[in-house]
Amino acid sequence: MAKRIEVSGLNVYYGDFKAVEDVSMTIEPRSVTAFIGPSGCGKSTYLRTLNRMHEVIPGARVEGKVLLDQQDLYATGVDPVAVRRVVGMVFQRPNPFPTMSIFDNVASGLKLNGVKDRKKLTEVVEASLKGANLWNEVKDRLDKPGAGLSGGQQQRLCIARAIAVEPEVILMDEPCSALDPISTLAIEDLIEKLKDKFTVVIVTHNMQQAARVSDQTAFFNLAATGKPGRLIEMAATKQIFSNPTEKATEDYITGRFG
Amino acid sequence: MTAIVENKPAYDGKELDLSGKSGARAFKNVLATVLIVAAFVIALIPLIWILWTVVSKGYHLLLSADWWSQSQRGVTVRREGGGAYHAIMGTLIMALITAVIAVPIAVLGAVYLVEYGKGTKAARAVSFMVDILTGVPSIVAALFIYAVWITIFGFNRVGFAVSLALVLLMLPVVLRSTEEMLKLVPDELREASYALGVPKWKTILKVVVPTAFGGIVTGVMLGLARVMGETAPLLILVGYSKNINLNPFDGFMGALPTMINQDRTELALQPAADRVWSAALTLILLVLALNLLARLVARFSTIKSK
Amino acid sequence: MSSPDGTEPPDRPAEPAASGGEPRIEDVVDTTGPAAVHFETLTDENDDGRPAAPEPEESKKKLDLGPVGHLGDRLFSGLAHGSGGLVVVIVAFVGIFLLALAIPSLADNNTSFLFSRVWEPGGSDPKFGIAALFYTTIISSIIAMLIAVPIAIGVALFVTYYAPRRIATPVAHAVDLLAAVPSIVYGLWGLLFFAPILLPVINGLSAALGWIPLFEKPIGDNVGVIFTISVVLAIMILPVVTAISREIFAQTPIAHREGALALGSTKWEMIRMAVLPYGRSGVTSAAMLGLGRALGETVAVMIILTVPNGNDPWNSSIFAGGETFASKIANNAAEFDTPEKTGAFIAAGLVLFVVTFLVNSAARLIVARSAPGAKRPRRNRRATEGASV
Numbered sequence: 001m002a003k004r005i006e007v008s009g010l011n012v013y014y015g016d017f018k019a020v021e022d023v024s025m026t027i028e029p030r031s032v033t034a035f036i037g038p039s040g041c042g043k044s045t046y047l048r049t050l051n052r053m054h055e056v057i058p059g060a061r062v063e064g065k066v067l068l069d070q071q072d073l074y075a076t077g078v079d080p081v082a083v084r085r086v087v088g089m090v091f092q093r094p095n096p097f098p099t100m101s102i103f104d105n106v107a108s109g110l111k112l113n114g115v116k117d118r119k120k121l122t123e124v125v126e127a128s129l130k131g132a133n134l135w136n137e138v139k140d141r142l143d144k145p146g147a148g149l150s151g152g153q154q155q156r157l158c159i160a161r162a163i164a165v166e167p168e169v170i171l172m173d174e175p176c177s178a179l180d181p182i183s184t185l186a187i188e189d190l191i192e193k194l195k196d197k198f199t200v201v202i203v204t205h206n207m208q209q210a211a212r213v214s215d216q217t218a219f220f221n222l223a224a225t226g227k228p229g230r231l232i233e234m235a236a237t238k239q240i241f242s243n244p245t246e247k248a249t250e251d252y253i254t255g256r257f258g
Numbered sequence: 259m260t261a262i263v264e265n266k267p268a269y270d271g272k273e274l275d276l277s278g279k280s281g282a283r284a285f286k287n288v289l290a291t292v293l294i295v296a297a298f299v300i301a302l303i304p305l306i307w308i309l310w311t312v313v314s315k316g317y318h319l320l321l322s323a324d325w326w327s328q329s330q331r332g333v334t335v336r337r338e339g340g341g342a343y344h345a346i347m348g349t350l351i352m353a354l355i356t357a358v359i360a361v362p363i364a365v366l367g368a369v370y371l372v373e374y375g376k377g378t379k380a381a382r383a384v385s386f387m388v389d390i391l392t393g394v395p396s397i398v399a400a401l402f403i404y405a406v407w408i409t410i411f412g413f414n415r416v417g418f419a420v421s422l423a424l425v426l427l428m429l430p431v432v433l434r435s436t437e438e439m440l441k442l443v444p445d446e447l448r449e450a451s452y453a454l455g456v457p458k459w460k461t462i463l464k465v466v467v468p469t470a471f472g473g474i475v476t477g478v479m480l481g482l483a484r485v486m487g488e489t490a491p492l493l494i495l496v497g498y499s500k501n502i503n504l505n506p507f508d509g510f511m512g513a514l515p516t517m518i519n520q521d522r523t524e525l526a527l528q529p530a531a532d533r534v535w536s537a538a539l540t541l542i543l544l545v546l547a548l549n550l551l552a553r554l555v556a557r558f559s560t561i562k563s564k
Numbered sequence: 565m566s567s568p569d570g571t572e573p574p575d576r577p578a579e580p581a582a583s584g585g586e587p588r589i590e591d592v593v594d595t596t597g598p599a600a601v602h603f604e605t606l607t608d609e610n611d612d613g614r615p616a617a618p619e620p621e622e623s624k625k626k627l628d629l630g631p632v633g634h635l636g637d638r639l640f641s642g643l644a645h646g647s648g649g650l651v652v653v654i655v656a657f658v659g660i661f662l663l664a665l666a667i668p669s670l671a672d673n674n675t676s677f678l679f680s681r682v683w684e685p686g687g688s689d690p691k692f693g694i695a696a697l698f699y700t701t702i703i704s705s706i707i708a709m710l711i712a713v714p715i716a717i718g719v720a721l722f723v724t725y726y727a728p729r730r731i732a733t734p735v736a737h738a739v740d741l742l743a744a745v746p747s748i749v750y751g752l753w754g755l756l757f758f759a760p761i762l763l764p765v766i767n768g769l770s771a772a773l774g775w776i777p778l779f780e781k782p783i784g785d786n787v788g789v790i791f792t793i794s795v796v797l798a799i800m801i802l803p804v805v806t807a808i809s810r811e812i813f814a815q816t817p818i819a820h821r822e823g824a825l826a827l828g829s830t831k832w833e834m835i836r837m838a839v840l841p842y843g844r845s846g847v848t849s850a851a852m853l854g855l856g857r858a859l860g861e862t863v864a865v866m867i868i869l870t871v872p873n874g875n876d877p878w879n880s881s882i883f884a885g886g887e888t889f890a891s892k893i894a895n896n897a898a899e900f901d902t903p904e905k906t907g908a909f910i911a912a913g914l915v916l917f918v919v920t921f922l923v924n925s926a927a928r929l930i931v932a933r934s935a936p937g938a939k940r941p942r943r944n945r946r947a948t949e950g951a952s953v
Contacts, residue, residue, distance in 0.1 A: 003627075056452060058377065071627055079631040085455030086627055095446040099468040109454035112464050158450070165454055168627070283830055290832035294726055297718020298735065301806070304799045305742050308753050312745075366647035374644050384648040387655040393924035394658070394917060395860025397890040401913040402658045405665045409906055426654070433651070457632070459640035487746030490862040490890070494897045515748050515863075522752060522867065538749045545744045 002029040002199045003069040003086075003168040005050060010064030011228075012045050012054065020046045021228035023064075025218060032191055032200045034210035034237065037220035038252070042229025043203050046220070047171050050201065051087035052080040068168065085113070088167035092174045094154035096146035096161070102129075103142040105157055109165035124164050132160035133190050152183020159190060163198070170194060172202040176209065188213050207253055211241050219249045309542075316539035319532055325540075329512070330500035330533075335521060338529040342537055344502040344512035348417065349544070351506055352513065353486050355421035360428040361478055365467075367429075368436035373462050392430040399426040400491035407495070415496050417506035420513075423491035428481040435477025439470040472555050479552035483545045489515035514541040662914050669907025677911065681878050683892070685908030686899070692908045694915055696878060700886035701916070704790050704865070705858035707882065708797035712805055713851045715798075720809035721835060736810060743803035751867030754796035759787035759868065766791060766883050781883040788870035790882040796864055801854035808853070812846030813839050845930050852927030856920050862890035871895065889916035 005027040012020040020042035027033045035043040048054040049062050052073060066073045073083050096105045104111065106125045115121060125142070129135040134156040138149070146157050155175055162170055172191070176184040191213045194200050204210050210217050218234040233246045244250045319325050328341035367384065375381030403423040407413050443466050451461040467474070492498075497510035498520050517537040524530040672690050675682055680693025719739060723732045763785060770781035820838040829837060870885030872878075879886075887895065893909050900906040 051453065053449065053453060056449060068627065071629060073629070075629075077631060078629040081452075081455050081457050082627075082629045082632050083455075084453055086629070089449075089453035091446060091449060091453075093446060095444070095450045097447060097450070097465055097469070099465075099471070108451075108464075109456065112451070112454065112456040112460050161450075161454065283833065287830035287832040290835070291726065294718045294722045297715045298722040298727075301715055301719045301739055301802060302735075304758070305738060307757070308745055308749065309741075311753055311757055312749060363647045363650055366644050367651050370644040370648035374641060375648060380648070384651055387652045389924065389928065390655050390921055391651070393856055393860075393920045395862070395890060395920055397860065397862045397893050398662075398913045398917045398920075399658075401893060401910055402662055404900065405661050405906070405910060406657075408900075409665060409903060410661070426658070429651070429654075457637055459637045462640065483744065487744075487748070489746070489748045490894055493863075493894055494900075515746060518748050518752065519863075525756065534752065538746070538752065541746050542744060542749065545746065546741075549744055 002197060004029045005169065005199065005201075006065075006067040007050075008065045008067075010046070010049060010062065010066065012042065012049055013059075013061050013063075014057070015059040018228040020049075021230050023231045025231060025234050027199060027201060028216065029199045030195055030197070031215040032195045032202060032213050033216045033218065034214035035201070035203045035218050035220060036205070036207060036210050036252070037229070037232075038222075039205070040225075040229070041220040041222045043218075043220045044173050046229070047173055047201060047203050048089075050169070050171055051084050051089055053084065053089060055080055085109075085165055086167055087169040087171060088162035088165060090155070090158050090162050090170065090172045090175050093178045094151055094158050096149070096154050096157050098145065098147045100146060101143045102138050102146045102149070102157060105146040106160045106164050108161060113165070125160075128160040128164040129157075131163050131194070132156045133186060133193070134160055150183070152179050152186055155179060155183065155187060156190060159187075159194075163194070167198065169199040169201065172200065174203050174205060177205060184209070207241075211237060217241070219244075219246070219252060221248050221252070312535055312539045312542060315531070316535035316537075319536035320539060325536065329502045330517070331502070333500065335524045335530045336527055338532070340500075340533075342512075342514065342517060342533075342540055344500065345514045345517040345537060346540065346544075347502065347504060348499075348511040348513040349486055349515075349541070351504060352417050352421045352424065352511070353482055355418065355506055356424040356428055356485055357478065357482055359421065360425045360481070361432055364429050364432035364481075365436050365474060367433045368440055369462060369467075371433075371437050372440040373458075373466065388430050388433055391426065392434070394426060396423070396427055396488050397490045397494075399423045400494040402426070403491070404494055414508075415510070416508060417496050417503075417511040417513075419495040420491045420511075421506065423495055424485040424488060427488065428485045431481040431484060432474075432477050435480065436470070436474045439473030439477065440466060442473070443469045472558060476552040476556040479548045479555070483548040483552070486548070487515065487541060487545055489519060492516045493519065514538075514544070662910050662917070665903070665907050666911035666914055667907075669904050670911055672904060673908070683908075685905045686902060690904055690908065692911075694889070694912055697887055697889050697892055697912060698915070698919075699880070700790060700869075701859055701888040701890075701919070703882060704794045704797060704888060705855050707791070707794035708801060708858045709851055709855045711795060711798035712801050712854055713847070716802055716805035716809055716850070716854075717847060719802075719806045720813050721839070723806075723810050724813040725831070725835065725839070739803050739806050741803075742799065743807075747800065747861060747864045748867070750796055750800055751864035754792065754864060755788065755868045758796065759792045762792050762795065763787055770883055777880050778882055780879075780881045782879055782881065786870055786885060788868050789884055790869070790886055793865050793868050793888075794882070796868060797858040797861055800861065800864065801857050804857060805847075805850045805854040808850035809843065809847050812843040812850075816842045845933070849927040849931045852923055852930065856923045856927070859888075859920050859923065860890055860916065861888075862894050866891040866894045889913065 007026075008024045010020065010023040011018060023046055035047060037043050045054060045060075050066060050073075054060040054062065062074060064074075068086065072078070073087075097108060100108060103125055106128050107115075107121045110121060110124060126135065126139075129138060134153060137153060138144075138157075146154065149157060155178075159170075159175075176187050179187065188209065191200055191202065195215075202210075202214065214237045216234065217237045217240040219232045219240065220229050221232045222229045233240065233244060233249045235245070240249060241253055244253065322341075324339065325341040325343075326346070327343050328339075329344035330340040330342075331344075333340035367388070371381050371385060375384065400423045403419050403426075407419045407422065408415065413419070447465055447469060448461055451465045452458075456465075492513050492515055496513070496516075498516040499510035499512050501512075503509050503511045514537050518534050518541070521530040521534045525534060669685065669690065669692075670677055673692060674689055675691040675693055677693055679695050680691065681696040682691045682693055683696075684690065685692045719735075723736050723739075727735060766781065766787070766789070769791075770779050773779035774781060816839045820842060821834055824834040824837040865888050869887065869891055871887055872885045889912050893913055896909060900909065
């Protein structure tokens with residue numbers, strides 16, 4: 001599992017508005033890459049283009065290339081549904097399916113894609129929940145609704161749901177922004193563990209978080225309101241936080257703006 | 259403003275008057291309160307009166323087993339006896355057929371409006387048509403079915419024709435309520451499903467609709483409750499039969515509203531009057547039961563509309 | 565995030581979707597077929613069930629990102645689109661059929677359809693006009709609205725701002741209960757129990773205002789008159805108007821209300837300053853919807869309203885009998901024996917259809933136009949359309 005993502009010359013538009021301009025980067029497999037930057041700089045939008053989730057927004061479109069181990073996600077004949085099975089996503093707010101039990105939530109990706117073998121499902125659910133550091137907390141109540149868990153547990157449930165379909169890449173869109181510090185810590189531990197097996201990309205507003213969990217950091221910024229967001233700098237996290245090349249990056253991480 | 263500030267004298271040691279509002283304002287306030295409470299009382303009078311009338315005049319026949327198991331076959335206006343089984347069954351059968359036809363179209367139509375057509379011209383056209391349908395008076399719906407079913411196709415007046423007319427009345431109610439419920443399903447759930455690589459139709463069927471299910475069922479029951487009490491289509495599209503007829507495609511059929519209508523001109527005769535009020539009470543109870551059921555389902559539904 | 569109806573970026577060549585134009589996600593996705601295979605390959609390589617086993621070799625494997633079939637999405641999307649289309653077709657059919665049947669009769673009509681009060685549709689010399697029906701329908705519904713709306717506003721205010729919560733909820737449900745009573749029951753109750761007590765009111769009103777033709781009382785103590793059905797219709801539309809007004813009033817932003825109270829206003833002044841202006845458009849549209857209901861009400865009117873003797877001169881008084889569109893049609897259901905006669909009634913039904921539609925559209929326009937309180941709460945529709953107990 002885990003693949004390298006290579007992006008070149010990517011532009012994202014909402015209708016006529018160019019939201020993200022000319023992004024090129026390489027995201028290494030089995031590592032954590034963090035996207036940081038001020039609000040509205042297009043980092044979440046850009047993240048969504050990595051599994052074509054932006055397409056659910058009417059009018060959103062993309063120019064450029066996204067290669068997943070040499071395979072272009074935007075090539076002719078590529079189905080966004082197939083892409084999303086390979087590149088999973090965890091959202092800002094935990095969103096377990098309210099009608100489903102904990103078990104069914106984790107199994108939902110498989111079940112909805114036609115897997116019926118109960119034994120396999122049970123195995124996958126257990127493995128995924130263990131992988132999401134949630135198994136011990138929920139193993140006695142797998143048949144209870146997922147919505148009954150705490151916010152942090154729900155988010156880990158969503159991560160379990162995402163890894164249950166065995167993706168290559170997991171995208172996380174500010175996964176901790178709706179959580180308390182203790183739950184955040186649990187998720188960060190989990191991210192650390194996930195990178196052994198997956199390519200993890202995380203968007204975060206929290207710079208300490210980026211510093212703690214990521215191997216590489218990409219800083220996005222926009223020149224002015226109404227202008228498209230751009231990738232300013234991308235490097236090893238240590239370097240970004242200790243010795244950034246760009247002035248804007250330094251200003252941002254030292255809190256001088258944004 | 260500055261004038262007020264400048265002219266305001268320094269603290270003068272006088273006590274403020276905090277005892278209450280001036281006379282006219284206080285009076286208006288009291289008057290408004292009285293009027294509002296009066297409106298409430300006035301609204302309650304007909305409610306209590308109607309319910310009292312129906313319950314007190316209709317309850318005793320409902321206590322007998324015959325009422326729930328016998329028809330009016332061979333029972334003349336002057337005679338007591340018989341039951342409302344034929345009418346209850348007729349009402350339920352016609353309502354059931356109505357639901358079977360209307361609900362799938364309504365739910366799928368709502369799915370179209372919320373999940374597929376949103377923002378498109380076609381969806382606006384459909385929505386406009388639903389608005390038109392919402393305003394169709396029951397008598398016009400009945401007239402239309404009469405025009406098609408009887409005048410053009412030359413079929414007989416049967417229960418099924420009534421159901422068709424009721425479909426026209428029920429469809430917009432269920433469609434709108436389903437639409438509102440689907441709109442309440444957070445987009446995050448749809449996204450979560452898409453992000454798992456689940457195709458759109460399965461997302462709708464397995465995630466969106468189940469989430470909104472309680473609300474959809476509530477809408478269906480409220481729609482049913484509404485069409486069950488309709489009388490006009492029955493008058494025009496099917497004759498009243500005192501016998502049990504469970505076949506909606508052949509012959510006249512009993513129904514509670516027409517059972518009431520049948521004897522309403524003979525209310526001077528006690529047996530007829532009893533039957534009329536008992537049928538009315540039965541109908542109200544049926545409608546009420548559906549309403550309560552709808553409430554119950556709504557309470558346990560996954561998403562709340564508030 | 566609005567619609568999951570994602571369209572693909574137009575800058576890329578179309579997917580091998582059959583549908584022309586902009587390919588949509590729903591055209592190009594499915595679960596069956598290669599997708600299942602894809603999943604199997606993934607899991608087969610992890611048959612210990614652990615999704616997270618590190619297998620560096622595997623990542624070199626080419627992924628199958630091809631289209632995963634179309635069938636389910638095609639079918640379901642087709643069904644949904646079809647249902648939407650069906651609604652359009654149904655409404656078009658209703659309009660076309662009614663028109664098609666009405667036009668021949670209208671063509672044979674020997675008097676003015678809109679301005680005549682005669683109704684003799686059959687025979688060799690058919691004459692029918694809707695003037696009388698129109699008058700009775702409109703006047704009865706308008707009086708009903710004039711009676712119902714102030715009371716509904718009162719009840720709504722009582723429930724939202726005056727009654728203690730313990731009382732408010734049961735009261736709201738009790739008023740909703742009125743909507744659960746079928747109209748034929750209103751008719752019977754109205755005729756037998758309610759109309760008799762209206763007689764003194766009718767006598768009093770006509771004694772005071774009888775010099776106006778509208779309030780002139782014909783000879784005799786008939787209670788099956790327009791005024792009576794107006795009051796009964798008012799009771800019938802009360803739950804609808806109350807339910808909507810209640811929701812709108814309850815939505816008045818707390819900032820508006822507290823703002824008014826902070827200025828030292830009494831409760832009533834707060835309501836006049838904050839609640840009523842906020843709810844104005846909503847209440848107006850509720851009133852229109854109630855009016856629409858009243859216009860189309862059939863059975864209650866049919867039972868209560870006395871049909872005037874054919875030889876009597878027409879009387880414009882609200883203390884006289886008459887017939888509305890709906891009651892005329894229902895009263896004469898037995899006369900639909902020839903297409904000519906049926907056509908005449910259908911023509912009348914069409915006019916009712918159009919009037920109701922105009923009233924309902926006005927209600928919607930009012931809601932769409934006005935800014936404050938314009939957004940109707942989600943549940944309103946249900947409250948207006950279905951009885952809710």
